[in-house]
Amino acid sequence: MTAVDGAAAVRTEIDAGGLARVTLSRGAAGNAIGLVLARGLLDAARACERGGVRAVLLTGEGKSFCVGGDLREFSRFECEALQKHLTAVTDALHDALRVFAALDAPMVAAVQGAVAGAGIGLAAAADITLAADNATFTAAYTGIGYSPDGGVSWALPRLVGPKRALDMLFTNRRIPASEAETIGLVSRVVPSGDLSDQAERTAEALRRGPTAAFGATRRLVAAGLTADLGPHLDREARALAAAAVSPEGREGVAAFLGKRAPDYTHHP
Incomplete structure (x- = not known):
């Protein structure tokens, strides 16, 4: 420690x-x-x-x-x-x-x-x-x-x-x-x-969770409190597309399809 x-x-x-x-x-x-x-x-x-x-x-x-x-x-x-x-x-x-x-x-x-x-x-x-x-x-x-x-x-x-x-x-x-x-x-x-x-x-x-996805979610929630719906939907779409191709996103989907627990700690 x-x-x-x-x-x-x-x-x-x-x-x-x-x-x-x-x-x-x-x-x-x-x-x-x-x-x-x-x-x-x-x-x-x-x-x-x-x-x-x-x-x-x-x-x-x-x-x-x-x-x-x-x-x-x-x-x-x-x-x-x-x-x-x-x-x-x-x-x-x-x-x-x-x-x-x-x-x-x-x-x-x-x-x-x-x-x-x-x-x-x-x-x-x-x-x-x-x-x-x-x-x-x-x-x-x-x-x-x-x-x-x-x-x-x-x-x-x-x-x-x-x-x-x-x-x-x-x-x-x-x-x-x-x-x-x-x-x-x-x-x-x-x-x-x-x-x-x-x-x-x-x-x-x-x-143990997906840290980058948590960060993106924090920012989306904070921005959504003051954003108009249209621009915020665009922001969500960009964030989701980036998450999907990230190591975390790929690990999460692979774990789901493989019926196992995801290991995000080795896929930052």
Whole structure:
């Protein structure tokens, strides 16, 4: 196993099979996002970008996945210095989200306990988000006079609709895991004791899958949210034709016709 430690607040391990485990490791602080953690996430994303990663599993140590921004850290700065500091934090965090979004490798997030502020943005950035039954989701920003970051104002309306998004962002009401699943904020809810195992199994299944096809699918879904139907159909046709002649596509069809399981790990 190859260890890549982007920063003390984030632990990243990329195994020989290409599964990247990215762990927020400030559990005692609720994995609050300060400058070190934001830069650690960017380091982790860049490590995944460098190649060989087939799936990403994002988790948080401790009772809570991520409580949002590190307000204790932010409170040490005054006015102009605070603006500069927050800009540095969000620049690193947002660059990390951009890199993760551009990967072919799909991302699984496993969340538990409090998921607040930019923690919601991290959970939403994953392609599949598993929530423990003890997870709660709170936007939190306007409760302290802030506006959203971490892609929250972009992701929430797309996942839950603009009305529910504004309800969450304005009232900061706590959303239990069961409701988060119902409104589409998470993929599914699992018993808290099973979260780690189910997340590992999900990420491992994706690691064995057709990475290039996953990447093309991620891009098609993202583009389809804003594209007109006609141009998007053309985009789908081009992507499908390219996939069909790729090593993955040829292996997938050969496996289907041969009535065997496909081996995509040797046909990147």
